[in-house]
Amino acid sequence: MVQLQDLCIEHTESLKNALIKIDDNAQGLLFVVEQQKLLGILTDGDVRRSIISGCDITGSITEIFNKNYVYLHHSASVEEIQQTLNEKIKVIPLLDDEGKLVDFSSYYRLHRTPVLEPLLGGNELEYVTDCIKTNWVSSQGKYVQQFEQTIMEYTRAKYALAVSNGTVALHLALVSLGIGPGDEVIVPDITFGATLNAVVLAGAKPVIVDVEPNTWNMSIELLIKALSNKTKAIMPVHIYGIPCNMPDIITLAKKHELLVVEDCAEALGSSINGQHVGTFGDVGTFSFFGNKVITCGEGGAVIFKSASAYEKAKVLRDHGMTPGKRYWHDVVGYNYRLTNLQAAIGCAQFEQLETFREKRSNIFSWYEKYLLSSGYFSTQQLPENYQSSLWLFTAVLKSTCLIERDNLISKLAKLGIDSRPIFYPMSDMPPFKDYQSLLVGNAKAISKRGISLPTSVYLSEKEVKLISEEVINCIAGFNSFKGMVKSNA
Ligand SMILES: Cc1ncc(COP(=O)(O)O)c(C=O)c1O
Incomplete structure (x- = not known):
């Protein structure tokens, strides 16, 4: 977060120091002070114009800052601040009775944009209330079955089991297919750690x-x-x-008699030629964590091709208890069940899935219009007839951008915009370092320069435009900052 001192500069400081400080605070301006008394405001544009017009970069800012500025008293109400903020005035100094700078406010201080937030505006509350009123709060109850039925209908899978999260969905998938000690499972270098954790936990x-x-x-x-x-x-x-190239993967799997477990944690709604992912392989798994396409809070699901794997998984999910003989175990199992409360949220979320999809599709097209048109980014390619779940807008900084990805993330955070790095390569991390790898540097390159931007379904075009503009400003500003400091060094 930006602090007041990040925005302040003494009136005797140099243009170069002002430029460095503006680049660092990412707010596009500085408050020019003399011992805490506000003298004026110096913008990024003021500094750049004076350097372009021939001023020495080591010269003082005294002559160029703006002495007519907008300010408010530190006791100003939020409404007053909101009324004063606009497209031009994004940061407001707050002064005490003596004109001393004591605080500031900004659009971003009043408004943070998370990277992905669920929208629980449908029947979630009604269905959860129903669970509570009827006392069906554990893993038995109508919503669990309804949720599984909906998953089967939506993906056109033959069998589905609701489970506690996407990680245990993977683990259950592996063990129910008999994958364990002595077996190798081929996994990609870019994924969330849960994919590999599940393989290791299965032995x-x-x-x-x-x-x-x-x-x-x-x-x-x-x-x-x-x-x-x-x-x-x-x-x-x-x-x-x-979607991965499932037709080729399945051909290969058939040829070598291999099993296929699809990790569809981020891919509810993804398909190839109309066939839902997760139904190509033997098993497909989903996550319904709070940031996923739809959520149960925490939750997951496994879809199966074969009745035998499904039946085995059903027993394993329920402590390994033998069906029809309560408290009797023929096998060691787990408690991987989803509660009726979680499933109730999931059912309500499923009802909104198509609306969410339309909203996500808009968000992606706005990023294309306002951000990708800048030419600063490359994105994942979607082969013809492949459909994406449009989970989270993610792009890779091209080499023409001089800013480091982590610096961009920290600048955006100072502007109240939450963003995330792409997943780190699995092969880089201590628990997975020893696993035999076939690496050519692609995951490393993508991961180093990749960034995910806010994609919550409630975002408006205005918000996506603003986020895009700020991202472009950070990149362009840094490029020209580097250029100016270098040519005047
Ligand atoms: C690719 C992938 N696999 C597995 C998981 C694990 O899902 P969960 O967080 O529900 O355990 C996630 C997400 O968190 C994921 O992104």
Whole structure:
């Protein structure tokens, strides 16, 4: 967060120091002070114009700052501040009775944009209330069954099980298919750690392969190279909702008699030629964490092709208890059940899935219009006839952008805009470092320069435009800052 001292500069300071400070605070201006008394405001434009017109970068800012500025008393109400803020005035100094600078306010201090927030404006409250009023709060109750039924109808899967989260969905999928010690499972280098955690927890060994530079998904070419006589399964992850090349993966799996577990945690609504992801492989898993396409708070699901894997998973999900014989165990199992309360939220969310999809589609097209048109970013390629879940808008900074991705994230945070780095390569992290890997540097390159931007379904075109403008300003500002400091060094 930006502090008052990040915005203040003494009136005797140099243009160069002002430029560095403005670049650092990402607010586009400074308050010029003399021992805490506000003398004026110096904008990014003031400094740049004076350097372009020939002023020495080491010269003082005294002559160029603006002495006519808008300010408010520090006791001003939020309404007063909101009325004063506009497209031009984004930061307001707050003064005491003696004209001393004691605080500031800004659009971003009053308004933070999270990267992904659920929208719970449908029947969530009514259905959860129903659970409470009827006392069905644990894992039995009508919403769990209704949720599973809805998942089957939506994905056109034969069998579905609701579970506690997307991680245990993966673990349950692996163990119900008999994948365990001695087996190798091929996984992509870019994914969330849960994918590999589940393989390790099942007792199998993940074999990491690099991703394709255009789709950011598992490379089929490297996947072929990674096959060994221990390979038991392939685990494609439809990263950021872009489907992997499932037709090719399935052909390969059939040829080598391998199992396929699709990690669709981010891909509810993703399909290839109208076929939902998760139904190509033997098993598909979903996550309904708070930031996913739809949410249960925490939640997950597994969809199955075969009745036998489904039946086995159903027992394992429920402590391994033998159906029809309460408290009797023929196998060791888990408690991976979803509660009726969580499923109630999930059912209400499912009712809004198509509306959410339309909203996400708008958000993606606004980013295309206002951000991608800048030419600063490249994005994942969506092959023809592939449909994405449009989960989270994510793009990679091109090499023409001099700003480091983490610096951009921190500048955006100072503007109240929440963003995230792309997942780190799995092969870089301590618990997965030893797993045999086929890497060519693609995941590393994507991960180093990739950033996810706010994609909550309630965002308006105005908000996406503003976010895009701020991102572009940060990049362009940094490029020209680097240029100015370098040419005047
Ligand atoms: C690719 C991927 N796999 C698995 C998971 C794990 O899901 P959960 O957080 O519900 O356990 C997530 C998300 O969190 C994910 O993004």
